[in-house]
Every structure is written in C-alpha cells, then in structure tokens.
Amino acid sequence: MTSRDAKTYEEAVEIVLRTLVKAERIKPTQYARRLVMKEMNPSREARSVSAGLLYSVLQKRGLLDEVIEDVLEITDDVTELDTWVRNAARIAVNEVVFEDGDPDEVADVLHGLVRRLANPGAAAIVKAFTLDLKDYEPPEPEDELDRLKWEYYHPRWLIERWMEMFGDPDEVVALLEANNRRPPLTIRVNTLKVDPEELAERLQRKYRVTVEPGRFLDEILKIPEGLPIGEMPEWEEGLFVIQDEAAALASAVLNPKPGEVVVDLCAAPGGKTTHMAQLMGGEGKIVAIDVDEVRMERLREIAERMGVLDCIETHLMDGREAPEKLGREFADAVLVDPPCSADGTIPKNPERRWRITPDELERLPKFQYELLKAGAEMVKPGGRLLYSTCSMFPEEDEEVVRRFLDEHPEFELLEVKVGDQGFDMPEACRLFPHRHETCGFFIALMGRTG
Structure with a gap:
C-alpha cells in the first residue's frame, strides 16, 4: 500500500468509525454519516472508499458481532463493550476475516484512530483483538440455511421466512443478492x-x-x-x-389533486408529504401528522426548502388520536404509511436485516391496523384511502388490509396497475428489490363508497 493509499484508507476508516459511533445516538446511519462528513471535510477519495467500507460493515453487522463474541468469549453480547471498542472491532473483523486485509496494517490504523478519538486503553484492546483475528476461521455451516446466512450476510430466521413466502430457493437467493448490491x-x-x-x-x-x-x-x-x-x-x-422510487409511487397512486384536502397520517420526515404537495401544485391542504418531534422538524425543513410549506399543516400527535382531535370524514384522500419492519429497505439500509426481529412481526400488525382504522375515519364518502409499507411480510400488508376490509364494508379495493400483484390480493401492488430494482414495497388503494 502506497503512502497516499494508506492515508486515504486511514481517513476512510476514520469516517466509518466515527459514523458507527455517532449512529448509536443519531438515526438513520446515513444522516450520521453526513454529519461526520461536515465535521471532517475528507478527501473525495476517502469519501468513496468509506462509502463501500461502511456499507460492507453494516450488511455483515450480525456476523461481525458473532465473531467478536466468539474471539473475546463474551457471555452476553457486544453491547457490553465500550462504544469505540465495539465499532472498531466490527471494522477489524470485516477487514481481516471477510476482506482478507493485513491484520498488522488494520491493527495499526485502528489503534491510532481509537487512541486519538477515545483513549489509550480502548486502543490497546482494539489492537490486541485485531491481531488475534490472524488465526480465526469462521465456523463450518451446519446446513443450507446456515450456508446462506454466511454467504449472503442475512439472519437465518429471515432467510427461512422468505423461503416460506416465496416457495422458491432460487428466488430467495436472487433477493439476497439484490439486498447486497449497493443501490444507486x-x-x-x-x-x-x-x-x-x-x-x-x-x-x-x-x-x-x-x-x-x-x-x-x-x-x-x-x-x-x-x-x-x-x-x-x-x-x-x-x-x-x-426518495426511493417505490416510496414515491405511493403518493403517485393516491394521486392527490390541486385543491383537495389530504391527510398524511405518519408523515415525518416528509418524503411523501412533500411529494403530494408537489403533485397538487402547492394548491390545497395537506394535514401532516406524526408523533416524532425531531422527524417532524425535518419535515418542515424539507417542505420549506422545496417551497411547499404553505400548503402543509403539521400536527404533533399519535395518529390514532387524529379523528377525535381533528375531525372525521373531512379528507378527500388519506395516506397511511405506518411504522413497519422495513425489510424492504435492506438494500439502502443494510443494517436493517440485523435489527428486524420475529417479535416485531407479532407486535406491529395490531398497531398498523389501528392507524389504518384511524385514517379511514377521516376519509369522506367518495374519498380515497391508501395503505403502504416498506415491508414484504404479508402479516404487515395483505393481512392488515384484509382485516380492515372485513370490518369496514364501506371501503373497497381499487386496482393498482403497477409492479406485481399482492399475495392473494390481485388489486394491490408489490415491488421487490430483485424484480423491480426498488425497495420492497406494498401499496393498497381503497375507495369509500358514497
């Protein structure tokens, strides 16, 4: 490695290390990275190298942690480690175990950075750990699911769920491959x-x-x-x-028109809200509702920058309380894009694969249904209701909509003629990373009878 290459690599590693540490307090990771960029003002070469390194660390995060726990013989999990040690160790495992980097070079770079950014004690731990990786060998796969886990860097349970959903191992592998490609x-x-x-x-x-x-x-x-x-x-x-094209499609399918009153029930940080304002030509009113104050402030900033803030009315509240506080049957159109497992965003948020848990899939649908029900109460007769998620799991999508329609006969599905059909719901729309080169997404459009 030339001295110039070494300097670029060290700068890139610093960007990644500082980003990982900052991202434990500030979400999402890419926003944390932008803050680090402003603080460091790194070279263009370092920016480019760091982007690939950060993506690699995030996509392997669960496996990196397994190796750390194994090498350090941690009885609980890596969260018991100091934040600088934990994240430097993740970079070390990625570089030495998965990318065949020189352990001595990696150890020297990380030791110097942690000593400067944290403290000498943490730096010494990181250097010793990195050198211990010289002799580490990943475990042999126990079965096919285990092989896919280590080859494609996904949790075993998630691969198993997708096998059940798609019923075709080749398609699941295509999805795993798509999830590991850095999207444009x-x-x-x-x-x-x-x-x-x-x-x-x-x-x-x-x-x-x-x-x-x-x-x-x-x-x-x-x-x-x-x-x-x-x-x-x-x-x-x-x-x-x-904004991902799949997310933009939700607003386009709802098709808000100039002069209409539109509700965005889970609005922050404002991608769909500002898109709808754009589609309406800035004419009409969008009632933007969200419970997160920080994300709502970002919505206002984006709307002001885009010149559409004047047609947006913001309300900081739980969307489930909106009908009682704001009224019923007043909106021409309502968009409900509730919090979800977000497995469809893995290509652009690679760490998401390690954050999703089976418990989420049991807990979230009830919450999503309650938000959809609240959104429906604000739709006036003849109006439109759109439900969307960046999840590929039927229990967050078709099953929520099906339950809603069973209990609300005044609403009916309208056909969405884009992407693939929903699972046993041909009127709905599904997009997949490996089929459509977008995030995984679900869209169901409903109309309220007069």
Whole structure:
C-alpha cells in the first residue's frame, strides 16, 4: 500500500468509525454519516472508499458481532463493550476475516484512530483483538440455511421466512443478492422548481455523474455514483430530495389533486408529504401528522426548502388520536404509511436485516391496523384511502388490509396497475428489490363508497 493509499484508507476508516459511533445516538446511519462528513471535510477519495467500507460493515453487522463474541468469549453480547471498542472491532473483523486485509496494517490504523478519538486503553484492546483475528476461521455451516446466512450476510430466521413466502430457493437467493448490491442514489425531482430532464443534464455536466431515469415515474432520477449532497446548491435550493422510487409511487397512486384536502397520517420526515404537495401544485391542504418531534422538524425543513410549506399543516400527535382531535370524514384522500419492519429497505439500509426481529412481526400488525382504522375515519364518502409499507411480510400488508376490509364494508379495493400483484390480493401492488430494482414495497388503494 502506497503512502497516499494508506492515508486515504486511514481517513476512510476514520469516517466509518466515527459514523458507527455517532449512529448509536443519531438515526438513520446515513444522516450520521453526513454529519461526520461536515465535521471532517475528507478527501473525495476517502469519501468513496468509506462509502463501500461502511456499507460492507453494516450488511455483515450480525456476523461481525458473532465473531467478536466468539474471539473475546463474551457471555452476553457486544453491547457490553465500550462504544469505540465495539465499532472498531466490527471494522477489524470485516477487514481481516471477510476482506482478507493485513491484520498488522488494520491493527495499526485502528489503534491510532481509537487512541486519538477515545483513549489509550480502548486502543490497546482494539489492537490486541485485531491481531488475534490472524488465526480465526469462521465456523463450518451446519446446513443450507446456515450456508446462506454466511454467504449472503442475512439472519437465518429471515432467510427461512422468505423461503416460506416465496416457495422458491432460487428466488430467495436472487433477493439476497439484490439486498447486497449497493443501490444507486435515487432522487425525486421537485417539478415545481425544475424539469427532470433539465436537472439531469445539470447534474451530469456539473458533477460528472451518470443519471438514469426512474422505471415508473418521470420525476425520479437514479445516480449510481452518488452525489455530494451536503455540498450541493441544488439540494439547498430544493430542486430534489432523496426518495426511493417505490416510496414515491405511493403518493403517485393516491394521486392527490390541486385543491383537495389530504391527510398524511405518519408523515415525518416528509418524503411523501412533500411529494403530494408537489403533485397538487402547492394548491390545497395537506394535514401532516406524526408523533416524532425531531422527524417532524425535518419535515418542515424539507417542505420549506422545496417551497411547499404553505400548503402543509403539521400536527404533533399519535395518529390514532387524529379523528377525535381533528375531525372525521373531512379528507378527500388519506395516506397511511405506518411504522413497519422495513425489510424492504435492506438494500439502502443494510443494517436493517440485523435489527428486524420475529417479535416485531407479532407486535406491529395490531398497531398498523389501528392507524389504518384511524385514517379511514377521516376519509369522506367518495374519498380515497391508501395503505403502504416498506415491508414484504404479508402479516404487515395483505393481512392488515384484509382485516380492515372485513370490518369496514364501506371501503373497497381499487386496482393498482403497477409492479406485481399482492399475495392473494390481485388489486394491490408489490415491488421487490430483485424484480423491480426498488425497495420492497406494498401499496393498497381503497375507495369509500358514497
């Protein structure tokens, strides 16, 4: 490794280490990374190297922790370690065990960083641990599921669930592979300020990147190389926001029109809210409801930057209380995109695979149904109700909608003619990373009879 390469690598490792530590307090991880970038102002080469390294660490996180627990003979889990030790050890395992890096070089880099950013004691632990990885060999797979777990970096239980859902091992492998591909940066163009073709040409010319059109929506652009978001005047001017095409489709399917009253029940941080305002030409009213104060503030910031704040009315509250506090049967359209397991976002949030638990799939559907029911109470006769999630699990999607329709005969499913059909629900829409090159997503559109 040349001295220049060594300097770039050390800078990249520092970006990743500081991001991992900061992300334990600030979510999501990519937002934490942007904050670190502003603090460090690293070289372009280091930014590029760090992006790949961070993605690699996040996608293997559960396996990295297994190795740490095994080598250090931890009886509980890695959370008992100091935060700097824990995250430096994750980088060490990724580099030495999975990427065949030189243990001595990795140990020296991490030792120097932890000594400077934390303390000498933590640095000594990290160096000794990294050198101990020289002789580590991952365990032999016990069966096919175990092999897939270690080869594709996914929890065993999650692979097993997808096997049950799809019924085809080859399709599950295709999904695992898609989850491990770093997706392009996907942006939604603010058509109230600029034409998509005009912005695409500007980005290509100014930043020397490849810009590809979206698959389903004209306002979506994809940039494989990514963009220096925090440094871009186009971002500050509100010419675009970061949003996956599947998420943007939810707003497009609901199709809010100028002059309508629309409710976004789980609105923050504002991707769908601002998209609907854009589709409405800034005319009408969007009632944006969310329980998270920090994320709601981000919604206001995004809306102001995009020039649509004047048509958005924000309410900080539990969405389930909205009908009682704001009224019933007043909205032309209501969008309900509740908290979910978010397994569909694994391609862009690689650590999500290790955060999902089977308990979530038992707990969340009740909460999701309650939010859908509350949203329905605000739809006036003849209005529209859209339910969407970034989950691929039927219990969060079709089963929630089916229960709702059984108990609310005044609503009926309307056909969504995009993507694949829902599981045993042909009117609904499903998108998958391995089939549509988007996040995994579910959309069901319902109409209320007059």
